[in-house]
Amino acid sequence: MATKIGIVGMGLIGGSLGLALKQRTNHTVIGIDCDSAVIDAVLSSGAADKTGVQHLNQADLVIIALSPDATVDFLNENAANLRPGTIVTDVCGVKRQIMKHCVPLCWERGLHFVGGHPMAGRERSGFANADACLFEGAYYIFTPPKGTPEHVVNLLKQVAMQIGCTGVTVTTPEHHDKMIAFTSQLPHVLAGAYVKSPNCPEHSGFSAGSYRDVSRVATVDETLWSQLFLLNKDNLCFEIDNLISNLKQYRDAVDAGNTQLIAEILSDGRGRKENFG
């Protein structure tokens, strides 16, 4: 069934959603962005059929693809203009704080808010880096509040699969934030901490895949990610502390020259990677 989908914020994620929806489905896309140059690019590349916030009252589904602060601000200002029954979702990398603000805000206006997080990204942001294939092979996580009607979650799942996702995970905001601190936030912390080695400036000619892999996401957007880190402070601090304590195990075994202990620690790591994938 063709649906009218509003996308608010045509950056990397919103822009990729627009491109994927227009290239892979027959849904109508209303693309919103506060930057008129972005809107020009969106319309000329076919990432949306039309633009203008006044069209959002026609939408069956509104995907807010903004940072956490801006997501809440947008809903505060625009929820009253959406049709009751409209499904609203976000794409933020944290879910507890988003749900806390957006669920009641939507509820009182008869809108269905479901937290969303497509597990896809690039080292660079903005519509210029948007890609219709961004979601290929990715999981899309949804955190519906209790009592969300089945058709709401089903529509979101369907759209996620239509844009190329490999699977959908439905979970609580609490579990999402705990897992994301490990799978996404910690690697972003790590990448930055890693390239701060005094030997990093000379890596060229001495580095290969391992350097590239660990350092890749150090180009993170600091304005967005400082927000995301703070909104998941407890889980992120737990993961950093845990990693530091694990690193100390290796350090102490190497420093003590204990070959057998090093081999055991390495073997434990290998076993986990083999088991957990």
Add this chain to the structure above:
Amino acid sequence: MATKIGIVGMGLIGGSLGLALKQRTNHTVIGIDCDSAVIDAVLSSGAADKTGVQHLNQADLVIIALSPDATVDFLNENAANLRPGTIVTDVCGVKRQIMKHCVPLCWERGLHFVGGHPMAGRERSGFANADACLFEGAYYIFTPPKGTPEHVVNLLKQVAMQIGCTGVTVTTPEHHDKMIAFTSQLPHVLAGAYVKSPNCPEHSGFSAGSYRDVSRVATVDETLWSQLFLLNKDNLCFEIDNLISNLKQYRDAVDAGNTQLIAEILSDGRGRKENFG
């Protein structure tokens, strides 16, 4: 000019060297391995022209593709059977200890020993994972002792480029070991430390490229890598300590809820990645 090249140890690196040399050059390859099943596979896949340690006295170049301990043991037992003037190199991931043992051992028999380290690898070892394209895009690092004749280094550089390397780095064993602790050993420590998070078993459905990248080399061979870590203890401990101290910066800024400080720390990391590549 066609050269006779002996490869001792037809595992991932030795096997890939054999395949690359036979597919891309007209050099003759003598492949040596203590496992007769591996030798059968080597000969049937065309990774060597012939086998048998007795042929090594015809070689112009012998590449020992074994672990550090086994490299020194092999030279102790076989250096006397090589022709004076033969160039000998290894592929170990550490260079100070290798040079310390192998240079005098070769010198007294009229052999030219040059430390070597092709910056290529895979998550899995053994000839079954060997690949003629393994060295494509990789750097090959050489650590020639002082006084090494120019033709020796030139032949090694030529072979490195012939097997597909993107460049050759010539440096001291000290500088090699310092850089490799950062570019290669630390990411291997990190991968193992990372997958030891109590949340790792549940990552499926919540993970994407960042998880894959950081955890990739956790499948490290513990027997080889515990040796490599110990032979580079000072540099590796320095890098782990440095990383822990950098991670603490992020942790403390997040824990303090200091958005500006987090953004500054992230921005510093981004700047370094953008500058250093």
